[in-house]
Amino acid sequence: MHCFVAYCLASETSNHPLANQTFRSEETHKLKKMITSRLQQINKPAVKTIQSPDGDIIDCVVSHKQPAFDHPLLKGQKPLDPQERPRGHNQTDLLSDNFQLWSLSGESCPEGSVPIRRTKEEDILRASSINTFGRKLNQVGMDTTKYKHVHSTGYVTGDLYYGAKATINLWSPHVEGEKEFSLSQIWLTTGRNSNTIEAGWQVSHQIYGDYLPRSFVYWTADAYKETGCYNLRCSGFVQTSKTFTLGGALSPSSTYNGRQLGINLLIYKVIFLNIRGGI
Template identity: 60%
Template sequence: MLITLVSTGQHRYIQIQTKPTQETTTPRHSTNMASSTSHITTTIIFIFVSLLFVVSSLSPVLSLPTLSDPGHPLLANQTFRPLQELHRLKRIRAYLKKINKPAVKTIQSPDGDVIDCVTSNLQPAFDHPQLKGQEPLEPPDRPKGHDSIDAMTESFQLWTDSGESCPEGTIPIRRTTEKDILRASSIRKFGRKLRRGVRHDTMSSDHEHAVAFVNGDQYYGAKASLNVWAPGVTDQYEFSLSQLWVISGSFGNDLNTIEAGWQVSPDLYGDNNPRFFTYWTTDAYQTTGCYNLLCSGFVQTNNKIAIGAAISPRSSYNGRQFDIAIMVWKDPKHGHWWLEFGSGLLVGYWPSFLFSHLRSHASMIQFGGEIVNSRSMGFHTSTQMGSGHFADEGFGKASYFRNLQAVDWDNSLIPLSNLHLLADHPNCYDIIAGKSNIWGSYFYYGGPGRNVKCP
């Protein structure tokens, strides 16, 4: 009997070979000896299998070192783990070691997150070949007409409620855990959006939108304020988000986007908290880009904002409204795309070399909500968009975007004109726009998902 470990690509398995690999040495003239040898071999195999069964039932045969995440359900019983699972966990640990950088300080957030304060030039962005050895850039000039008088003085991320902060020269990074990655179907798909992340037609898909957009010109940025909610997401693999998109290229494989806003994603974060997030892609969500700092790309410069961390407080139905301002614009001097969160807090930038079309300018700006409808129960999801209420309920009840603006070729903020509205499933989620002296261009949007008109 021959027992061998066989590897084929990413898979390994045990092969048991009972046929001799060489010519038998048993004398052919001795029939009794051959019969006896056969009987002994059968007995040995039986004893070996019996012992293997007994030992495996008494103690771990294939045990793992203690994982870094003590809450992982696989830690409860690690006996007899398939080799493929062992190989996967080994790759997960290698990936975690790559993206979880050494911290000079660690902060425990009330919601369970761990925030690592990482030296700025050690952040994931500087793993990129074109950024290795560099330092974060100095802040650029804001677009003309930018108003930062409404400076935020209150806490707006849960991890800061403890009073702890990251020291100068570091950035706060939400630590990724094994549980985070194991919720994804693979390491390759972890931290990435599926395709169809931008709405440009009314074709049905599992991604549904209620958005306002402008196109047909050259755009160098966008700005808006949007209120934050905690919409219910009914399936782990669905999400609900509200964001702005800066878009260029066709809607084929060369689509470039920069995205920022808030989202609820149980699959990505393991809970239903609304979280500040960013995203980028240069090939229509196929192989480039990621959420937050989960790949090399976005360069963070701020030590007060943790991308991917929970936002607090949130808006309440018929109660207090809490909104955040987001601005993305192209620095005329270096050509990089910068991100501002709140009033005057520069978060960082996407280097221009990451992109093809967005290296020069955007051809579309889009604002609004998006959900995933997996129809896991056989009917439309009850995942909410925004507040979970339709647009016509108005202020205090529906979710909104206000003071919609674009950045022009002269690095000036300008009000939007020719705003187009699109709700691809209006009986589930809808949108209504307007203008006022205080709110400029604005719109309400959202909905409950499944209802009598949205089966």
């Protein structure tokens, strides 16, 4: 049986068997409606559906109907054409499409659509609540002292940067249980982490329901307080690629004392110039 902690505890407050049963039935129905509503927000109508060999369902969604355009500032607009990459960073620098299992069969999304990994009911049930679904543990007020991070970092600091690039070795590490996870990422942040952009790969059963290395992005605009989420699980991040899926499984991976495989990640700032002429 799957249930959120808040609902399970509440159902045990009465000692009357019939009252307990009625309460549980009402709360279960309420929870089901909330989950259905959340899934409808995230999963947009697809023009094509692709079944991935790893069990994922990939929905090809019209670009301007993806979750990002639920945001009030984007509602009714259409995605801008991808900007030209900085000199020296062409298409061959990016992650090969063949790293994702769903595209190995040669399937792809039609022009004008983007591939989005479908969110399932069990994905939401693994979260601590519906409201915290898709967000980080330290972002939602949980006791992070129970979840120790062991990590190594390399970093640079300064006043003015226009982007960053990293080549990250791709592994499929063993993690234990549903709470433990492993990741490798590039992380850009302003002072005190008030705004961050993160991208890389991660193995996380709690997020994806399996132990496969998967691509991810994450962002926040207020130091992880109220904004931000993984991939396309909330409005904010606009996807433009029709060949790459956020949250998609990556394969093959590196082997110890064997073949080494990596992914290249490039994050850069685009500056829009508004030039006006006159007499």
